[in-house]
Amino acid sequence: MELRILATPREQQALLDLPWDMPLEEWPEWYLVALPRGISRHVVRFTRLGGRIYALKEVVQSYADREYRLLRDLERLNVPAVKAVGVVSGRQAPDGESLDPILVTRHLQFSLPYRALFARMMRRDTVDRLIDALVVLIARLHLLGFYWGDCSLSNTLFRRDAGAFAAYLVDAETGELHDRLSDGQRLHDLEVARVNIAGEMMDLAAAGYLDETVDPIATSDQVVERYRTLWAELTEWEAFDVNDRWRIARRVERLNELGFDVAELDIVTDIGGRTVRVQPKVVDAGHHSRRLLRLTGIDAQENQARRLLNDLDAYAAETDQQGEDEEIVANAWVLDCFEPVLRTIPPEFRGKLESPEIYHEVLEHRWYLSERSGYDVGLPEAAQDYVDTVLRHKPDELAILGGTTENPEDPEATQPFRVPWDELR
Secondary structure, eight states: OOOEEEEOHHHHHHHTTSOTTSOGGGOOGGGOOOOOOOOOSSOEEEEEETTEEEEEEEOOHHHHHHHHHHHHHHHHTTOSBOEEEEEEEOOBOTTSOBOOOEEEEEOOTTEEEHHHHHTTOBOHHHHHHHHHHHHHHHHHHHHTTEEOSSOOSTTEEEEEETTEEEEEEOOOTTOEEOSSOOHHHHHHHHHHHHHHHHHHHHHHHHTTOBOTTOOHHHHHHHHHHHHHHHHHHHHOOEEEEGGGTHHHHHHHHHHHHTTEEEEEEEEEEOTTSOEEEEEEEEEEEOHHHHHHHHHHOOOOOHHHHHHHHHHHHHHHHHTTOTTSOHHHHHHHHIIIIIHHHHHHSOGGGTTSSOHHHHHHHHHHHHHHHHHHHTSOOOHHHHHHHHHHHTGGGSOOHHHHTTOOSSOOSSOOOOOOOOOOHHHHO
16 A cells, blocks of 8 residues: 655645654654644544645545535635645555545634634623624525535634634534535535534533523524524515615625625516615625725635724824825735834734734724823824733633744635624514
8 A cells, every 4th residue: 555645746846744643643753743633523634734734634545535624625616624735545554554544734824613712601692692603604605505504603713803712613524515515405504504503502501611691592693593594684585666766786795794795696676666666696605805905915715804994084184185095095004003113012922812803902992092182192102002911911822822924935825704693674
């Protein structure tokens, strides 16, 4: 039996140095990185190669090949999911025993499994934000024709996103990619999610990690309710009087606020021409993150991007540049606001949070300082006070998660978003 490594040339070279002739659970500690792991039916370990962290999952050949292909397809579709790096097959122990293949994925920086997030006792509103993030992920997958098959908190990673969370798919083993999902497939996926999440919440409650105000069953039911609300906003027809055409623009604006772009609108009028029915064709999520990246080169989560763009608009108004070309204003904002704040952060603190998240927190801190002081505290003063009183006391998330401060050649481009549920009700 010959060892076979299916991966990009760069990763192939690094992967050759690992002890593939040993069962994954027996690998020596010096090959491994201690990171929080979710619950898995398979052996999962983390290793560092060339300054990056990789997740290794031991699984049978058919599942390894299938999940690798699915994750690669999801990457091409710009779905928030871990990136598949390769499959190592043909493994054999020194005594000739065959070993299961290993699926290799790149670890998502600054991400955590849900149990690590709950380890410090999560409040009710924090649980709600996690559920929101998961619902958005499910809806995005369904729009693209992806049936998850085992949707759960355990198969999801979460990253902070300007006070909310962004959810990423981490296990596609049971997934199926279709041109379009039927209502039955979507509802079955949703029922699996409801049952799985209820069980996961009960486990957390039994371990003492769940706030007593959080009802596991009600929380799992909430997933279904919020999904239906979001799905209706994304796909259903809306009818109104022909004189209320402004509602067409408002429908598009609502979808943009949710982080989706609209490719086209299907507009139908009745025979008398008095009633208009509109259905949007939603093509992609990440509306704000793509705009911020285009204007500034800053790669941020959707909610972070929304906040930074709001600050950019405020900067344009304060400097009387509202009629100026937006690329010129954006460049000035980066030079006058964003970069000076980041230069305030000492090198030893830069692994605590992602740069866009730090800037968001500085803006929040500035607001609190100004309210307390009774006058507008400047951004430089707020940034320094934030470093001294807030940031230095935060855990170093990047170090805890085994990340690296280098800029990767291909940073994660998928950007989940936060749903303003109150506006949809």
